[in-house]
Structures are given as structure tokens and as C-alpha cells.
Amino acid sequence: NAGVTQTPKFRILKIGQSMTLQCAQDMNHNYMYWYRQDPGMGLKLIYYSVGAGITDKGEVPNGYNVSRSTTEDFPLRLELAAPSQTSVYFCASKADMLGTEAFFGQGTRLTVV
Amino acid sequence: DAKTTQPPSMDCAEGRAANLPCNHSTISGNEYVYWYRQIHSQGPQYIIHGLKNNETNEMASLIITEDRKSSTLILPHATLRDTAVYYCIVRVAANTGNQFYFGTGTSLTVIP
Numbered sequence: 062n063a064g065v066t067q068t069p070k071f072r073i074l075k076i077g078q079s080m081t082l083q084c085a086q087d088m089n090h091n092y093m094y095w096y097r098q099d100p101g102m103g104l105k106l107i108y109y110s111v112g113a114g115i116t117d118k119g120e121v122p123n124g125y126n127v128s129r130s131t132t133e134d135f136p137l138r139l140e141l142a143a144p145s146q147t148s149v150y151f152c153a154s155k156a157d158m159l160g161t162e163a164f165f166g167q168g169t170r171l172t173v174v
Numbered sequence: 175d176a177k178t179t180q181p182p183s184m185d186c187a188e189g190r191a192a193n194l195p196c197n198h199s200t201i202s203g204n205e206y207v208y209w210y211r212q213i214h215s216q217g218p219q220y221i222i223h224g225l226k227n228n229e230t231n232e233m234a235s236l237i238i239t240e241d242r243k244s245s246t247l248i249l250p251h252a253t254l255r256d257t258a259v260y261y262c263i264v265r266v267a268a269n270t271g272n273q274f275y276f277g278t279g280t281s282l283t284v285i286p
Contacts, residue, residue: 065217094274096276098215102278103259103261103276103278104218104261104276105276106274106275120275149215151217151218153218153274155274162208162220162223163220163274165217165218165219166217167216167217168215168216168217170215
């Protein structure tokens with residue numbers, strides 16, 4: 062049982078480059094989330110999805126895009142990387158039922174130089 | 175907007191109970207209180223959640239006040255491995271889904 066899998070674990074980008082952070086879950090969860098965590102800070106919600114084909118913005122969506130073509134995958138896209146996007150990114154998934162817990166991936170550490 | 179308020183840091187002696195408070199004065203009647211913790215830079219780990227009643231599991235107890243405006247997470251016998259940042263989260267139901275918003279959490283240090 063893999064749970065929530067994020068790839069890559071680490072990445073260094075140059076300013077202006079683009080990349081996609083991958084997130085996959087094998088629990089058939091409808092709800093998926095992307096968070097970022099800056100050093101010494103709490104988690105901030107970037108985007109979330111309540112099912113395939115449905116996405117919505119969270120607290121800090123600027124500079125990111127997402128898609129949800131399947132239930133399993135929820136990739137996060139950075140089009141023009143900026144130093145302010147240096148952070149650790151966490152993906153999470155959750156079942157539909159009220160009161161159920163969210164499962165988190167182990168994170169992707171991104172540095173933009 | 176912050177949904178919860180927690181003290182930024184706390185210390186606890188090893189073997190003693192750690193009591194972590196959380197204020198959620200604007201909580202709605204159908205919103206749950208969740209607690210997660212994060213050790214170093216690992217992914218957050220679920221601890222416990224509750225709606226109205228007090229809850230207990232193998233990790234912790236959750237005490238929710240009668241008016242539901244605050245709660246306390248209790249680690250009954252803190253160990254060094256419980257040193258982590260603890261997040262109290264109120265689950266907000268948006269029109270199209272349920273969003274999890276994290277505050278800044280409480281950094282708990284368990285002291286030998």
C-alpha cells in the first residue's frame with residue numbers, strides 16, 4: 062500500500078524554468094491537495110481537487126497550475142520558476158466521507174536559483 | 175484568514191503529559207477539529223480528530239470545550255520522539271469541496 066507518492070524528492074530549478082511535481086495516490090480518494098511549506102512556516106494550500114476534472118484555488122495559487130485528468134494523479138505545474146517558489150511541496154489525499162483523515166506524501170524539496 | 179490560534183512553542187518534560195491548546199472561536203457546527211504533527215520536514219502525520227465529544231486513541235486524547243471554541247490535544251506520556259510541530263486544523267467546507275487550512279502550529283520540544 063503506497064499511499065500518496067510524490068516525485069521527485071528534490072529538484073533545483075533555474076529562474077524561468079518550468080517543471081511538474083507529480084503526485085499519485087492509490088486509495089481511490091476523490092479529494093487531493095497541494096501545499097507548500099516555507100522554512101519555519103506552516104503549510105499553505107495552493108490548489109485542491111474534489112474529483113477528476115475538478116480543481117479549485119487555495120490560499121496561494123499564483124504561479125502554479127494543476128490538472129486532474131484521473132482520480133489517481135494530481136500534478137502541480139510551475140511555468141516560470143521564481144526564487145519565491147523555493148519551498149517544500151506536499152501533496153495530500155482524502156476520501157469523501159466527512160471526518161476522514163488526509164494522507165500526505167513525503168514532500169518535494171524545490172530550490173529555485 | 176487564520177482559522178485557528180495556537181501558541182508558537184511549548185516545552186514538556188519527558189514522561190509528563192503535554193497539553194497543547196488551540197483556539198477556534200469561529201468554528202461552525204458541522205466543522206471538525208483535526209490535529210496533525212510534523213516531525214522535521216516529513217509529511218504531516220494524522221493524530222486525532224473530533225466534532226463535539228472528547229476522543230482518545232493510541233496516540234493522544236482530544237478535549238473539546240462544550241462551546242467548541244477551543245480544544246486541547248493531550249499526549250499523556252511525552253517522549254523525545256514527540257518533539258514536532260503540532261497543527262490544529264478546522265476543516266472548512268467550501269462550495270465544491272473540503273479545504274484543509276493549516277496555521278503555523280505549535281513547536282513542541284520534549285526535554286529529557
